[in-house]
Amino acid sequence: MEYSELIAARYSVRAYRPDPVEDEKLKTVLEAARLAPTAANRQPIQLIVMRTAGREEEIKKIYRRSWFVQAPLVIAVCTISSQAWVRESDKFNARLIDAAIVADHLILEATNLGLGTCWIAAFNAEAARSVLQLPDEVEPVVFTPLGYPADQPGLKIRKSLTDLVRYEHW
Numbered sequence: 001m002e003y004s005e006l007i008a009a010r011y012s013v014r015a016y017r018p019d020p021v022e023d024e025k026l027k028t029v030l031e032a033a034r035l036a037p038t039a040a041n042r043q044p045i046q047l048i049v050m051r052t053a054g055r056e057e058e059i060k061k062i063y064r065r066s067w068f069v070q071a072p073l074v075i076a077v078c079t080i081s082s083q084a085w086v087r088e089s090d091k092f093n094a095r096l097i098d099a100a101i102v103a104d105h106l107i108l109e110a111t112n113l114g115l116g117t118c119w120i121a122a123f124n125a126e127a128a129r130s131v132l133q134l135p136d137e138v139e140p141v142v143f144t145p146l147g148y149p150a151d152q153p154g155l156k157i158r159k160s161l162t163d164l165v166r167y168e169h170w
Contacts, residue, residue: 006112011153013116016071019148025113026073029146032109033077036102039085039094045102048076048132052145061127062143063120071116071147076128077103078138099141107144116149 001009026049033047052059056069068074077099084095107117120143128140 001112006108008156009153010108010111010117011156012118013071013145013147013149013151014065014067014118015149015151016067016116016145016147017150018070018072020072021115021146021148025115026146028113029106029109029115033102033106036098036105038098038101042083042085042094042098044080044083044085044095045099046078046080046138047102047106048078050074050076050132058131061124062131063123067118068120068143068145070150071145073146075106075144075146076132076140077106077142077144078132078134078140080137081139082137095139096141103142103144110144110146114148115146117144117146119144 030047030049033045034043038044050059050073052069052072052074059069059074060066062068062074079095079099081093081095084093084098086093103119107119110117121141123140123143125140128134128143132140134140
């Protein structure tokens with residue numbers, strides 16, 4: 001798929017078929033995440049792949065929508081703050097940006113393979129830490145179900161470029 005078509009085709013899937021995701025497709029999606037750029041190539045991330053079958057109630061503690069566990073897989077993108085690049089001038093830690101880029105690569109590759117995803121940041125962080133059994137230094141940043149869509153994309157509403165872009169200064 002042409003890149004511009006791919007980014008237009010991506011949408012937030014909120015209904016999934018029960019069909020399993022082939023191991024090769026999962027590996028391809030994870031490889032896309034691995035290849036994502038991160039600040040100073042530190043890769044301060046960990047991906048946790050959860051199979052939902054038999055764990056629906058436990059995983060739903062993270063995000064309580066029923067469609068969250070319809071997909072056969074849920075992937076967590078986590079960061080390790082101490083491994084991330086930090087800007088010297090103001091001590092800005094790039095871990096959250098790194099996680100967002102990794103998640104975006106994962107999501108776009110999934111779309112390219114005919115799989116559906118949905119970016120979830122409105123999760124219960126305490127429940128996520130418990131379900132994932134995270135060490136203290138690991139922070140969950142974003143989740144996505146991964147599976148075959150059982151719905152169709154709706155109308156995408158986006159601001160115009162003139163509302164988003166400025167040239168030369170504010």
